[in-house]
Amino acid sequence: xxxxxxxYWLRLILGVVAASVCAGYGxxxxxxxxxxxxxxxFMNTLSIAIIVYLISYYLIIKRKFTLQVEKPQxxxxxxxxMYFLSWLVFWILLFTFIAGPPLMYSLTLTASSGxxxxxxxxxxxxxxxxxxxxxxxxxxxxxxxxxxxxxxxNTSNPVSFTMNQSYTLHAVFVYSPPQP
Numbered sequence: 001x002x003x004x005x006x007x008y009w010l011r012l013i014l015g016v017v018a019a020s021v022c023a024g025y026g027x028x029x030x031x032x033x034x035x036x037x038x039x040x041x042f043m044n045t046l047s048i049a050i051i052v053y054l055i056s057y058y059l060i061i062k063r064k065f066t067l068q069v070e071k072p073q074x075x076x077x078x079x080x081x082m083y084f085l086s087w088l089v090f091w092i093l094l095f096t097f098i099a100g101p102p103l104m105y106s107l108t109l110t111a112s113s114g115x116x117x118x119x120x121x122x123x124x125x126x127x128x129x130x131x132x133x134x135x136x137x138x139x140x141x142x143x144x145x146x147x148x149x150x151x152x153x154n155t156s157n158p159v160s161f162t163m164n165q166s167y168t169l170h171a172v173f174v175y176s177p178p179q180p
Contacts (some may be wrong), residue, residue: 003068004078007061011079015086018052022087023094049087053080103128106166114142114173118158126163133160136171143176 022045025031031041057076066072107124109117115138126132135158136144147154148170149161159169 003065004074007065007075008079008082010056010061011083012086014052014056015049015083016090018049018083018087019090019094021052022048022091023098026095027098045091049084049091053083105163107132107163108166108168109134109171110168111136111171112173114139114175115144115171117169117171128163130163131160132163133158134169134171136173138173141176141178142173145172145174147171 025045025048026041029044031038031044061075062072065075069075104125105128107126109119109121109124111117111121115136118135118137134147136147138144144157145155147156147159149159150168161167
């Protein structure tokens, strides 16, 4: 096999290695999440991939293949596309495998007689980390009294919280006779 062909295939393997290093970084730094994907995570792992590329060039490829090729400048660029393509594909696969499917939680909204909720009563499946705001809307001759969120009382209207578990939210309204 020709030296530049060896470099090409070595770059493919190193792309997979770099993707594994990036996944390890994601686990160690706890940046792999099912609910969000910040741009900084991608930029950090891209930086790691570039560092692995440069280190592999100077410590492996340049030392081993410089005397075996006609144009040593080609050693730096041969297989660069394959390296980053293999890194990206395997990084996405590893990231997806490690993160797993997104966590979903259910929100069950109910209301006592005398009012409704916005959004309307029912059960909603929401991603973990979703910010929720629910408003209680009393009917005529009724007033909003309180929320019951899994047994705790809250008088804020609207009520807001983050979906980090499944919740049951119940709006309680009380009759308020019209004033003469």
